[in-house]
Amino acid sequence: MSANVSESSGTGDASSSSTTLDPLSSSSPVRLPAVRLACCLPTVAMVSSQLLPATSSLGDLPRDALVEILLRIPAKDLCRLRAVCPSWRALTSSPLFVAEHKSRHTAPxxxxxxxxxxxxxxxxxxxxxxxxxxxxxxxxxxxxxxxxxxxxxxxxxxxxxxxxxxxxxxxxxxxxxxxxxxxxxxxxxxxxxxxxxxxxxxxxxxxxxxxxxxxxxxxxxxxxxxxxxxxxxxxxxxxxxxxxxxxxxxxxxxxxxxxxxxxxxxxxxxxxxxxxxxxxxxxxxxxxxxxxxxxxxxxxxxxxxxxxxxxxxxxxxxxxxxxxxxxxxxxxxxxxxxxxxxxAHLNLQLSLAELDFSLVTVHNNHNISMDLWFLTDFENAIWEKKYYFLPPIAHLGVHPFLVLHDGRILFSHAGGLLKSYDPKTGTYADALEVRDSxxxxxxxxxxxxx
Known part of the structure; x- marks a missing residue:
């Protein structure tokens, strides 16, 4: 399989490089340094100052550090941690915290x-x-x-x-x-x-x-x-x-x-x-x-x-x-x-998609090739062909669906599958089975x- 792809810039997930602290664990507690984390940006300070009293802390842990740690934890685990105490629940449920957490955890x-x-x-x-x-x-x-x-x-x-x-x-x-x-x-x-x-x-x-x-x-x-x-x-x-x-x-x-x-x-x-x-x-x-x-x-x-x-x-x-x-x-x-x-053939080959916040014309010449044309200039109707695929991607009932942050592209299949194509490795694999793709x-x- 071959594909012409443009360079995709991924956005890192903060949780992938940090240690998740589980206060519900029965293991020995981890002693944290009584210093502010270097990564506590102004946004974190604003979140903590608006949502936690100035004296709020967890043992020797300053409030900014607490907010920063909670912001790093994946949402699914964070929902469980809301049971720790009322102040944690209030913090992690606030619109300000939710918005900041969403900006860091961008998995769709x-x-x-x-x-x-x-x-x-x-x-x-x-x-x-x-x-x-x-x-x-x-x-x-x-x-x-x-x-x-x-x-x-x-x-x-x-x-x-x-x-x-x-x-x-x-x-x-x-x-x-x-x-x-x-x-x-x-x-x-x-x-x-x-x-x-x-x-x-x-x-x-x-x-x-x-x-x-x-x-x-x-x-x-x-x-x-x-x-x-x-x-x-x-x-x-x-x-x-x-x-x-x-x-x-x-x-x-x-x-x-x-x-x-x-x-x-x-x-x-x-x-x-x-x-x-x-x-x-x-x-x-x-x-x-x-x-x-x-x-x-x-x-x-x-x-x-x-x-x-x-x-x-x-x-x-x-x-x-x-x-x-x-x-x-x-x-x-x-x-x-x-x-x-x-x-009549062309009538069956054309579709539209929204990928990477751009309008895309999909020309799926079934069993031969699939071209993805990205609109780069509306006023002058300028299109750029960023991707070119061969079968099995170029097949009837296959539609591009989503570009992930790591550059992979999800395609929906008429058979009820989502498949992912990785331009870095050239691999095409099943990603998820759904009732109706x-x-x-x-x-x-x-x-x-x-």
């Missing part, structure tokens, strides 16, 4: 849907070793639908319903349900609160005759949850199809409440569906990118009206479309440059908040 947590034998659905937060950090069952009262008159009523789960998690990178989780094509739910794992987003359309669209005639029979072609950087607001955008039209609506989430859908201008052209195995939508820094559908019109008319690889971008802050972004040059001319391929997100919140 994953979000996957689960389903048990009693047909109950829910969401698991897991680490990269597959350990379940927290299981959040779906509450039956969260499964609601709204009729045309605005009446809301609960629906009990059934055996053929299931949850599908959107591919997000946030401290919120957005998921859909198989039996409710217009339904969206947003979960805050830290509080356990699930917002049920309205299934009805916005007021701007509700009076449309075609929408009224097709009430409840629409299909969400694509949806995404993102956060506005300047305000911290969470917003959801959905692109729904009614007849041959695509409608755009946005809703703002506010803590434990959500507003109403607001009708927005339709996409500049048809966008590809991003449901199920089609990864054709990505969110980067408050902008939602949709891969535009170049194939449907070409298939029916034989005329190519949209350039292959083109991307529609929607700004969640301004709630406006930002125009059409050209895809990488070799993607646009792929069919012209390769006489053995047609637009298409239904998985990244949780950026702290384990200490769960």
């Amino acid at each position: 947590l994953l979000v996957v849907a689960y389903r048990d034998q009693d047909i109950a659905n829910g969401v698991d937060v897991v680490d990269l070793s597959g350990n379940i950090v927290k299981r959040i069952p779906s509450i039956e009262s969260d499964i609601v639908v709204e009729d045309e008159s605005g009446h809301v009523f609960a629906v009990f789960p059934v055996s053929h319903d299931s949850i599908s998690v959107l591919r997000t990178r946030l401290d919120r989780i957005c998921f859909t349900r198989e039996l409710y094509p217009l339904g969206l739910w947003v979960l805050n794992p830290a509080t356990g609160v699930t917002l049920v987003l309205p299934q009805c359309h916005s007021e701007e669209l509700a009076h449309d005759d075609e929408i009224r005639a097709n009430y409840g029979r629409g299909q969400v072609e694509s949806c995404a949850l993102g956060q506005v950087s300047s305000t911290g607001e969470y917003k959801v955008i959905r692109i729904a199809t009614i007849g041959d039209r695509q409608l755009c609506e946005v809703i703002t989430l506010d803590g434990a409440y959500c507003g109403k859908w607001r009708g927005k201008q339709s996409p500049p052209a048809l966008v590809f569906a991003s449901r199920g195995e089609h990864m054709r939508c990505a969110v980067v820094d408050g902008v939602v990118y949709f891969l535009m559908d170049f194939y449907t019109n070409y298939f029916s008319t034989g005329v190519l009206t949209i350039e292959p690889g083109s991307i529609a971008s929607f700004n969640l802050e301004t709630e406006e479309w930002m125009g059409t972004l050209q895809g990488p040059g070799p993607v646009r001319t792929f069919v012209e440059d390769h006489e053995n391929f047609c637009y 298409r239904s998985i997100g990244i949780y950026t919140g702290s384990l200490l908040s769960l």
